[in-house]
Amino acid sequence: MSKVVKVLKLRPATGRTGGNRNRHRALVAGGAGFLGSHLCERLLLDGYEVVALDNFHTGKKYNLNAILPNQKFTCVEHDVVDALPSDLHVDEIYNLACPASPPHYQADPIHTFKTSVIGSLNLLELARRHNAKIFQASTSEVYGDPLVHPQPESYFGNVNPHGPRSCYDEGKRSAETLFFDYSRMFGLDIRVARIFNTYGRRMQPDDGRVVSNFVVQALRGEDLTVYGSGQQTRSFCYVDDLIEGFVRLMNAPQAPLHPVNLGNPVEFTIMELATLVIEYTKSGSKIVHRPLPVDDPRQRRPDISFARENLGWQPRISLTQGLAHTVEYFDALLYGGHHVKEA
Numbered sequence: 001m002s003k004v005v006k007v008l009k010l011r012p013a014t015g016r017t018g019g020n021r022n023r024h025r026a027l028v029a030g031g032a033g034f035l036g037s038h039l040c041e042r043l044l045l046d047g048y049e050v051v052a053l054d055n056f057h058t059g060k061k062y063n064l065n066a067i068l069p070n071q072k073f074t075c076v077e078h079d080v081v082d083a084l085p086s087d088l089h090v091d092e093i094y095n096l097a098c099p100a101s102p103p104h105y106q107a108d109p110i111h112t113f114k115t116s117v118i119g120s121l122n123l124l125e126l127a128r129r130h131n132a133k134i135f136q137a138s139t140s141e142v143y144g145d146p147l148v149h150p151q152p153e154s155y156f157g158n159v160n161p162h163g164p165r166s167c168y169d170e171g172k173r174s175a176e177t178l179f180f181d182y183s184r185m186f187g188l189d190i191r192v193a194r195i196f197n198t199y200g201r202r203m204q205p206d207d208g209r210v211v212s213n214f215v216v217q218a219l220r221g222e223d224l225t226v227y228g229s230g231q232q233t234r235s236f237c238y239v240d241d242l243i244e245g246f247v248r249l250m251n252a253p254q255a256p257l258h259p260v261n262l263g264n265p266v267e268f269t270i271m272e273l274a275t276l277v278i279e280y281t282k283s284g285s286k287i288v289h290r291p292l293p294v295d296d297p298r299q300r301r302p303d304i305s306f307a308r309e310n311l312g313w314q315p316r317i318s319l320t321q322g323l324a325h326t327v328e329y330f331d332a333l334l335y336g337g338h339h340v341k342e343a
């Protein structure tokens with residue numbers, strides 16, 4: 001049964017009149033989250049009318065503070081698992097709705113799975129009803145603990161279907177299946193991005209992912225918690241680079257026939273990341289080791305040849321530059337900018 005939709009600020013649908021149909025109304029599911037709030041801002045700058053739809057599970061209303069006064073922005077509280085408002089006229093849909101941090105997506109794994117699968121179905125049906133272009137935020141987690149390195153889009157992955165990460169990994173894999181079946185059956189224009197670890201401003205201090213954990217721990221003078229030996233690797237992309245990739249993929253004249261990797265191909269061990277964060281923040285924090293979570297992927301690095309060659313996209317912001325922005329953000333949020341001023 002559908003939940004009552006709480007409208008924070010909603011104006012009547014304007015329909016599809018007017019000359020520029022391609023720059024009309026975009027729906028961002030998960031729009032109050034880390035990536036979603038940056039995407040809403042970018043789409044407004046690009047001239048779209050934007051509707052953010054979010055259940056505020058991990059997203060925050062204050063992420064939208066800067067754009068709430070914008071006349072072309074609307075925010076609706078809604079869970080994508082529930083039937084969507086039928087009068088929501090949209091030309092483009094971005095599906096970012098899903099908790100992305102392991103502690104959050106594992107807290108209620110069944111709802112996580114439903115969010116990916118039923119949420120995608122609901123949004124795909126909406127896209128079909130309005131003949132809207134639809135984007136899916138898929139993930140490098142579809143490669144699981146990869147046996148091919150770096151990971152090209154053609155790799156089918158190595159995923160445990162019944163472990164604690166499976167609700168997320170298999171949910172996202174199933175969503176990819178649905179997207180491509182809607183494309184094949186109904187000719188829907190779909191864009192599927194496989195996103196690799198992205199970090200930056202507007203992550204929550206309690207998000208639980210590694211960059212925000214380390215930066216917050218370093219600023220608080222707490223021990224940095226490295227899970228396992230810290231020799232596992234990840235490739236970290238700064239949020240601004242990723243959002244540029246989203247927009248290029250969505251606006252590419254031809255829909256790619258497969259998902260597209262978006263991420264930064266420079267790979268770091270988790271120990272290297274911890275050391276960099278301590279150095280940059282000049283923190284007195286020590287590194288401590290905690291047990292490695294079950295099925296934690298040992299290595300991850302995107303092969304972004306397709307995005308480079310077909311979207312003209314590649315990340316521009318190094319980990320050091322991105323960490324500087326992220327430290328500044330958390331320092332302002334937690335301490336009013338005290339540490340950065342002192343450094």
Ligand code: NAD
Nearest residue numbers: 030032033034035055057058059079080096097098195198
């Ligand atoms: P996030 O947790 O900040 O954002 C997720 C947003 O979705 C939040 O605002 C949350 O409240 C909302 N949401 C969750 N379940 C919902 C539901 N059932 N109905 C409506 N809204 C719901 O995480 P993020 O990093 O911004 O991730 C955004 C998307 O990108 C996710 O789909 C995630 O799987 C994907 N992704 C992110 C990364 C990354 O590194 N940031 C990597 C791979 C994939």
Ligand code: UDP
Nearest residue numbers: 102208209210211213225226227232270296
């Ligand atoms: N990790 C860590 N300490 C933390 C949080 C995470 O060592 O406080 C490790 C985690 O085990 C994984 C890597 O950092 O190997 C990236 O974890 P994150 O949760 O950010 O992303 P994901 O595992 O989904 O790639």
